[in-house]
Amino acid sequence: xxxxxxxxxxxxxxxxxxxxxxxxxxxxxxxxxxxxxxxxxxxxxxxxxxxxxxxxxxxxxxxxxxxxxxxxxxxxxxxxxxxxxxxxxxxxxxxxxxxxxxxxxxxxxxxxxxxxxxxxxxxxxxxxxxxxxxxxxxxxxxxxxxxxxxxxxxxxxxxxxxxxxxxxxxxxxxxxxxxxxxxxxxxxxxxxxxxxxxxxxxxxxxxxxxxxxxxxxxxxxxxxxxxxxxxxxxxxxxxxxxxxxxxxxxxxxxxxxxxxxxxxxxxxxxxxxxxxxxxxxxxxxxxxxxxxxxxxxxxxxxxxx
Numbered sequence: 092x093x094x095x096x097x098x099x100x101x102x103x104x105x106x107x108x109x110x111x112x113x114x115x116x117x118x119x120x121x122x123x124x125x126x127x128x129x130x131x132x133x134x135x136x137x138x139x140x141x142x143x144x145x146x147x148x149x150x151x152x153x154x155x156x157x158x159x160x161x162x163x164x165x166x167x168x169x170x171x172x173x174x175x176x177x178x179x180x181x182x183x184x185x186x187x188x189x190x191x192x193x194x195x196x197x198x199x200x201x202x203x204x205x206x207x208x209x210x211x212x213x214x215x216x217x218x219x220x221x222x223x224x225x226x227x228x229x230x231x232x233x234x235x236x237x238x239x240x241x242x243x244x245x246x247x248x249x250x251x252x253x254x255x256x257x258x259x260x261x262x263x264x265x266x267x268x269x270x271x272x273x274x275x276x277x278x279x280x281x282x283x284x285x286x287x288x289x290x291x292x293x294x295x296x297x298x299x300x301x302x303x304x305x306x307x308x309x310x311x312x313x314x315x316x317x318x319x320x321x322x323x324x325x326x327x328x329x330x331x332x333x334x335x336x337x338x339x340x341x342x343x344x345x346x347x348x349x350x351x352x353x354x355x356x357x358x359x360x361x362x363x364x365x366x367x368x369x370x371x372x373x374x375x376x377x378x379x380x381x382x383x384x385x386x387x388x389x390x391x392x393x394x395x396x
Contacts, residue, residue, distance in 0.1 A: 092217035093169045100139040100171055102158070103146060105178075110156030112179045115190055120231025121219050122183055122192045123252050124160065125244040130200030138165040141198065155181050162218045163196040168210035170218045176226050184239035192231070193222045197248055206247045209259040216258050232256055 105111070126145075133141065142165075146158040153159075159182035160173040173196075174180050182194035195218045197207050207215070222228040234252050235243035244252070251257075 092221055093214065094221075095139070095169050095171045097172050097175075100142050102143070102172075103150065105157035105174075106150070107156075110174075110178065113177055114179050118193055118222070118226050118228035119191050120193070120229045120233065121222050122188075122194055122233050122235055122237065123215065123244045123248055123256075124182055124194055124196045124235045125248055126196070126198065126200045127241075127243055128200055129203045130198065131203045132166050135165065135167040135169070138167065138169065138198070139171075141165075142171045145196075149181075157181075159194065160196040161193040161222070163198060164211055164214040164218055165198050166204070166208045166211045168208075168214035168217075170214050170221070176222065183235060184241070188238060192233070193226065193228055194235075195219065195222070197244065199245065199248070201242070201245060205245060207251070212251065212256075212259050216256055219256060 142158070142163055145160075145163065149155045149159050150157065157178075158173045159180060161175060161180045161182075162173050163171040165171070173194075176193075180189050180194040182196070183189045183192060195215060197211055197215055199205055199207050199211070219232065223230065232252055232255070234249045235241050236249065
């Protein structure tokens, strides 16, 4: 388990005496929660900032003695210690419910990012098992809505809970999956076969299924900056943007590239190729960025010939 202690995430000291209240009995089990507000994913170095934000809201906004949850799990699978194993949580709805079960938050929202990542589900499973082994807690497992009138923890998490909170199936490597270099070759060939220009509709058809974080600057997502031109508004960098930018950076050289078409070939990307491409990048942001970089390199190599 990738446990982040209170001191590691910079927790404020809890208020006493309420914040030090211990559980009065062994816990029945674990209840899962979500944020219940809009949430957007962020790089892991920003997650501790958000956990501190939750604590501040609970202490300064709600008037609680500490962050309400026993543990919180970010999308990267790290488990943040909240009130921990021994101090009674305040997130389950009332004193009786708080004393009955641990409260584990998955950092997803009611809008924006609403579905937990595989890493997050693994982290949540780690937290559940940790509570059961070290708490102690029984094997009962549920959501905040069990026994309390709320939509928390949202339908995706609740369905996972009702299925027994299984760990996600391990990603299986497919020997037939195209490599970054092979996909880059296909993109370059598609560029040349299409008269040297890939329109937005082509990118939508080829890469429209991709919505994963893939790269940061210099790939230019026009939504990155807010209206003031400085504030980060959206730090999600998709494979589509990365490849599109790589191609657009070479548009002035299209005429010279077109003359090389015979030596490069005009391999078309079939529906099967597109499906393989979507599968290849769906869970591998690093691969997506490699493909974009290789496209730019291959275009530059052909110009240098």
